[in-house]
Amino acid sequence: MAEARAVQSMDSVGSASRRVDRRLGSRRLADLLTGTAGRRPGYRALAQGVRTLLLDGRVPLHTRLPAERELAAALSVSRATVTAAYDVLREGGYARSRRGAGTWTELPEGQRPSSVAALLVGDDVLDLAVAAPGAPEAELSAALGAAGAMLAGHAPTPGYHPYGIPELRAAVAERFTRRGLPTLPDQILITTGAQHALSLTLTLLGRQGDRVLVENPSYPNALDAIRGAGLRAVPVPVTDDGWDSGLVESSLRQAAPRIAYLVPDFQNPTGRLMPREQRVRILETARATGTWLLVDETIADIALDVPPPAPFASLAPFGAGEQVVTVGSLSKSHWGGLRIGWVRAGSKLITELAMARVPVDMATPVIEQLVALHLLRGMDDVLRERLPRLRAQRDALAAALAHHLPEWHWRLPPGGLSLWVDLGRPVASSLARAALAHGVRIEGGSRFGADPGTHEHRLRIPYTLPPDLLEQAVSRLAAASTEDLRTAGDDTGRRHWVA
Numbered sequence: 001m002a003e004a005r006a007v008q009s010m011d012s013v014g015s016a017s018r019r020v021d022r023r024l025g026s027r028r029l030a031d032l033l034t035g036t037a038g039r040r041p042g043y044r045a046l047a048q049g050v051r052t053l054l055l056d057g058r059v060p061l062h063t064r065l066p067a068e069r070e071l072a073a074a075l076s077v078s079r080a081t082v083t084a085a086y087d088v089l090r091e092g093g094y095a096r097s098r099r100g101a102g103t104w105t106e107l108p109e110g111q112r113p114s115s116v117a118a119l120l121v122g123d124d125v126l127d128l129a130v131a132a133p134g135a136p137e138a139e140l141s142a143a144l145g146a147a148g149a150m151l152a153g154h155a156p157t158p159g160y161h162p163y164g165i166p167e168l169r170a171a172v173a174e175r176f177t178r179r180g181l182p183t184l185p186d187q188i189l190i191t192t193g194a195q196h197a198l199s200l201t202l203t204l205l206g207r208q209g210d211r212v213l214v215e216n217p218s219y220p221n222a223l224d225a226i227r228g229a230g231l232r233a234v235p236v237p238v239t240d241d242g243w244d245s246g247l248v249e250s251s252l253r254q255a256a257p258r259i260a261y262l263v264p265d266f267q268n269p270t271g272r273l274m275p276r277e278q279r280v281r282i283l284e285t286a287r288a289t290g291t292w293l294l295v296d297e298t299i300a301d302i303a304l305d306v307p308p309p310a311p312f313a314s315l316a317p318f319g320a321g322e323q324v325v326t327v328g329s330l331s332k333s334h335w336g337g338l339r340i341g342w343v344r345a346g347s348k349l350i351t352e353l354a355m356a357r358v359p360v361d362m363a364t365p366v367i368e369q370l371v372a373l374h375l376l377r378g379m380d381d382v383l384r385e386r387l388p389r390l391r392a393q394r395d396a397l398a399a400a401l402a403h404h405l406p407e408w409h410w411r412l413p414p415g416g417l418s419l420w421v422d423l424g425r426p427v428a429s430s431l432a433r434a435a436l437a438h439g440v441r442i443e444g445g446s447r448f449g450a451d452p453g454t455h456e457h458r459l460r461i462p463y464t465l466p467p468d469l470l471e472q473a474v475s476r477l478a479a480a481s482t483e484d485l486r487t488a489g490d491d492t493g494r495r496h497w498v499a
Helices: 002-008 013-020 026-037 043-055 068-075 079-091 137-154 166-178 194-205 220-228 245-255 276-289 347-357 366-377 379-404 428-437 467-481
Strands: 095-098 102-105 188-191 211-216 232-239 259-262 292-296 324-329 341-344 418-422 458-462
Touching: 026 043, 026 068, 043 079, 068 079, 079 095, 079 102, 137 366, 166 188, 166 341, 166 366, 188 194, 188 347, 194 220, 194 259, 194 292, 194 324, 194 341, 194 347, 211 220, 211 245, 220 232, 232 245, 245 276, 259 276, 276 292, 366 379, 379 418, 379 467, 428 458, 428 467
Parallel strands: 211 232, 211 259, 259 292, 292 324
Antiparallel strands: 095 102, 188 341, 324 341, 418 458
16 A cells, blocks of 8 residues: 555656665666676567566666666667667556656556565465465464463553563573573564564664675575665575585685575575584684674474474584574464564674664564464474475475476475476476466576576475375476476566565
8 A cells, every 4th residue: 555655646756766866777787687688688678677677676666777878888789779678668667757867667557576466376276486384273273262361461561572572582592492502582582574584684784785695596585685675695506415615605705795694404495404514614604704694494493304403503613603693483384374583693683683673663463472472382293293294295296296297307305395396498487477377376496596597497396285286286387388488588577476
């Protein structure tokens, strides 16, 4: 609603730009376009590239595009090419200009960027874009009843707890301690989901233009948060074999990033588990370079073939643990509809994070925290039932892929919620588009890339649906794969959010 009012209130793009005056540099846009429109693109490919970047959230709305002459020089194309591309964007509703003032990005009526796009899932559409399980119904019902009984004790208070209610902070701290990382309640901040925890930490620790080391591929919403905070990503690859310790360490030393965002436990989307020795080396290098380690443990509990990993920060040498910020949530272990996450850090940083959250999010709802408290206390019981089911679903997905699509390849992950599948050719975006027509919603691998246009030969396929539905989904993907799929660079830019 707020976005709609903002758009409707604009008499012209020029007036909006004077309020915000966000500008996109020609060199920056040229770098982004290289992965979507190719080098020296024609005007239609150039316009399509800008549309893709806009819908994918990599170019913000109401941002002033470079002057035609500047962008032409940066791309080594004629000014007429850029002029024609801007004309195509204006005609399609993706840009608006004011004589003498410039051209700004827009969206046509009814269109939304990926960060706010509605889920296009009907009764006949199988959703493979969200790697999150449904709620444990019996446990959730019991937790709601318990929360209702506990609510009376909180009702006389104002209900604002910027740090989180004391009981839940203590329960999260106790679970860290049991996992091998001694933690006090004042080292815990309760947030409205892990994404809130990530964004809050990035905003507090980073400044516009700071470098952030990221895995490539990585969790798309985290990459979007990094870009949205004005931070510069420094990608390091995560392959089927995992992390290259030497490359990570050299990137930390040479780029001197302010923050390193890591998903060491069943990495999203590859499912890889970082070995202990690599964790120790990264901790030592980060200590030497003064880099904050932002560790995402959202999937750490989904250990299918190995023991649950100890917290990353538990391996920190004496004095280095304060440089590690750990975020987690109940979204992957329990339910994404319960927006409960947390940050584990030094008590001083926790206080600074609590102060930083108040202007935008005063506190997480008490009733949800009480539900989470009950679920957290019975977490081992939930996992004892849930992990064998996920293991069976993973194996069912792998069997269906081997039967219907034997030319695709993947490594079976020891945990996590999805397979990272190699299609053998860069057609993932086209396949995702064709799959939707066959009743399957899925995202191409480029959505997980830290660099534009990368991982077009990959699909992330979650195994969070029951085996019979996974069989149906793979059968539909196989049917979609027989169509005339185009290679990377010709995507329509129609993207949706993932989780």
